[in-house]
Every structure is written in structure tokens, then in C-alpha cells.
Amino acid sequence: MGIADDAVEIRAQGWRTLAALHGLIETSLERALQAGHDLSVVEYTVLDALSRQDGWHMRMSQLARAAALSGSATTRLVTRLEQRGLLTRILCADDRRGIYTELTPAGSELLAQTRPTHDRVLTDALGQAAATPELAPLVDALHRLPATR
Amino acid sequence: MGIADDAVEIRAQGWRTLAALHGLIETSLERALQAGHDLSVVEYTVLDALSRQDGWHMRMSQLARAAALSGSATTRLVTRLEQRGLLTRILCADDRRGIYTELTPAGSELLAQTRPTHDRVLTDALGQAAATPELAPLVDALHRLPATR
DNA sequence: GCCGATATAAAGCGCGTGCAAGTATTTCGT
DNA sequence: ACGAAATACTTGCACGCGCTTTATATCGGC
Numbered sequence: 001m002g003i004a005d006d007a008v009e010i011r012a013q014g015w016r017t018l019a020a021l022h023g024l025i026e027t028s029l030e031r032a033l034q035a036g037h038d039l040s041v042v043e044y045t046v047l048d049a050l051s052r053q054d055g056w057h058m059r060m061s062q063l064a065r066a067a068a069l070s071g072s073a074t075t076r077l078v079t080r081l082e083q084r085g086l087l088t089r090i091l092c093a094d095d096r097r098g099i100y101t102e103l104t105p106a107g108s109e110l111l112a113q114t115r116p117t118h119d120r121v122l123t124d125a126l127g128q129a130a131a132t133p134e135l136a137p138l139v140d141a142l143h144r145l146p147a148t149r
Numbered sequence: 150m151g152i153a154d155d156a157v158e159i160r161a162q163g164w165r166t167l168a169a170l171h172g173l174i175e176t177s178l179e180r181a182l183q184a185g186h187d188l189s190v191v192e193y194t195v196l197d198a199l200s201r202q203d204g205w206h207m208r209m210s211q212l213a214r215a216a217a218l219s220g221s222a223t224t225r226l227v228t229r230l231e232q233r234g235l236l237t238r239i240l241c242a243d244d245r246r247g248i249y250t251e252l253t254p255a256g257s258e259l260l261a262q263t264r265p266t267h268d269r270v271l272t273d274a275l276g277q278a279a280a281t282p283e284l285a286p287l288v289d290a291l292h293r294l295p296a297t298r
Numbered sequence: 299g300c301c302g303a304t305a306t307a308a309a310g311c312g313c314g315t316g317c318a319a320g321t322a323t324t325t326c327g328t
Numbered sequence: 329a330c331g332a333a334a335t336a337c338t339t340g341c342a343c344g345c346g347c348t349t350t351a352t353a354t355c356g357g358c
Contacts, residue, residue, distance in 0.1 A: 008268045010294075011268065011292075017294060020217060022171040059305085060305075071346095073345055079308095096305095096355090097353060098354095099305080138294060141290035142166075142287075145166060145286050146286050219317080224338055228338095246335065246337070
């Protein structure tokens with residue numbers, strides 16, 4: 001039974017490592033984005049996801065998936081960002097139940113201002129993680145990930 | 150400047166992938182542990198961390214690091230688990246600011262009951278992720294992580 | 299046209315979190 | 329040996345999240 005137990009332990013260990021690295025990065029980002037640009041990590045994630053759609057829109061449900069949020073949280077998040085003038089809701093023509101969401105110029109601008117901070121902090125956090133024995137291998141694997149899609 | 154920009158994009162992509170995988174797993178675990186054993190993921194993490202100390206204690210601050218929580222969250226989490234009789238606080242003699250924490254038999258038992266669920270869900274979630282093109286490489290890397298320490 | 303399914307909104311509820319401030323205890327500089 | 333700075337934990341507060349319910353509009357099949 002050693003073999004099966006080993007597999008269990010490897011999975012658990014992998015998950016712990018993943019969670020630890022995620023926590024480390026998220027905490028750093030949260031503080032920096034909040035302090036410097038009044039954005040939470042999820043908010044940044046949403047704006048970033050929208051911008052990467054490059055000229056195209058995203059539906060609420062896609063956004064929810066992209067940000068790993070519940071439907072209700074997504075509604076509130078979009079409302080919040082809409083009220084700050086960073087994005088707009090657009091009823092879409094083909095399926096009028098759906099709602100598209102699009103960055104405003106102000107949103108793009110804020111995102112552009114925030115990106116350098118984001119990358120700097122991300123780099124720092126990864127560096128810090130790479131200096132931690134348990135996390136280093138994962139950080140390394142992350143760098144080697146197939147660059148695309 | 151292409152090279153520097155590429156590095157930025159690779160880091161960002163890696164982080165997005167990490168966050169996506171983390172979110173997927175955490176959501177699955179959260180639901181399953183909550184439904185089946187009345188435990189949140191962090192609670193499980195804490196109990197698990199304590200058990201892996203095997204007979205030894207952990208200080209609040211160590212626990213905080215292990216669970217990627219703030220100090221205050223840790224206080225409340227420990228209080229919660231203590232009130233459920235799953236662990237005990239132990240004032241430690243040598244440094245009277247510090248507080249050790251230890252699993253009770255009830256805590257060990259609940260953890261033992263929960264472990265199978267945890268592994269089953271983790272396995273499922275990883276399988277699901279492996280079937281998702283963007284996530285598959287990371288899942289793979291996770292399996293190949295040095296099995297150590 | 300009608301009915302069941304789908305996409306989103308809005309509001310209420312309980313909960314856990316982080317931050318900032320507060321208390322206790324130890325450590326350090328001189 | 330004494331006061332200041334550091335450390336370990338706790339508490340008050342505001343906030344965002346998930347879940348659930350209620351409501352509205354729309355789509356698709358028959």
C-alpha cells in the first residue's frame with residue numbers, strides 16, 4: 001500500500017506548496033495594489049482580463065470564471081468598478097439577456113498605471129519564494145510553463 | 150525591449166495560471182469539506198499542519214505562516230477550533246507571550262475522517278484541471294515536484 | 299403563443315478577513 | 329537596572345464574499 005499512500009502524500013504536498021506560493025503572492029499584491037492604486041487583486045484581475053480581450057467584450061459569467069468568483073460577487077464587483085467609471089455595462093444585441101462589459105478609457109489608463117507595480121511586486125514575490133527551499137521548485141516550474149496559448 | 154516585455158508577460162501568465170488552479174481546487178475542497186465534515190479549507194490546513202508536527206506544538210505565529218493567515222485571523226481560527234474541542238491552547242513556560250497549540254484526540258479523529266475526502270476531492274480537481282489546456286502543464290509540474298523535505 | 303430553462307440584478311444574512319489599536323511580556327542598549 | 333523598542337497575541341471595526349431568495353427579461357422548443 002506504500003505506493004498509493006505515496007501518491008496521496010505527493011498530491012497533498014503539491015497542493016500545500018501551491019497554496020503557500022499563492023498566498024505569498026496574493027498578500028504582497030493585495031497590499032501593493034491597494035496602497036498604490038486603490039485596487040484589490042480581484043479588481044485588477046478583472047480589468048486585466050477585460051483588457052486582454054482586446055477590443056472585445058466579456059459576459060458576466062465569463063468574468064466570474066476568469067476571476068474565480070460567484071455570480072453575486074461578480075455583480076457587485078462590476079457595479080463597484082462601473083461606479084468608479086472604470087468599465088461600462090453593455091447590453092448585447094444577439095442575446096439580450098446577456099450583459100457585456102468593457103473597459104472605459106479611464107479603466108485602461110488606471111490599468112496601464114498599475115501594471116508596472118503589479119509586475120514589480122510579482123517579481124519580488126517570486127524572487128522571495130525562489131529563496132525559500134519548499135517553494136523554489138514550484139517557482140522554477142512556473143517559469144518553464146509553456147509560454148502561450 | 151521585446152525580451153524584457155516577454156519576461157513580464159511570462160510572469161503574469163504564470164501567476165494567472167497559478168491563481169486559476171488554486172481557485173479551482175480551493176472551491177472544490179471548500180464545498181466538500183464544508184458539506185461533509187463542517188470544516189473550511191483553512192481549518193483543515195491548520196489541523197493538518199498540527200498533526201504533521203507529530204506530537205509537538207506549534208505557536209500561533211507559526212500556524213499563521215503555515216495557513217497564510219494574518220495574526221488576527223489565526224487567533225479567531227484557533228478560538229473557533231478550541232471551542233469545538235479540536236485543539237487546545239497551551240501557555241508556554243519559557244516565553245509567556247507565546248501560546249502553543251495542540252490537537253486533541255477529537256481533533257485527530259476528525260482529521261482522520263476528513264483526510265480521505267480531502268484526497269478524493271483533490272484528485273478529482275487535479276484531474277479536471279489536467280483536462281483543461283491552460284492548466285494541464287501546471288498540474289503536470291505539480292506532480293513532478295521534488296517529493297521532499 | 300406558451301412553458302421551462304437561462305442570464306443577470308438586487309437585497310438580506312452570517313461569516314471570516316485584514317488592518318489598526320491595545321495589552322502583556324521579553325529583549326536590548328546603556 | 330531601567331526605560332525604550334520589539335514581539336506575541338487579542339479585540340474593535342469595516343468590508344467583501346458566498347449563499348439564498350425574489351424579480352425581470354429573454355431564449356428555445358413545441
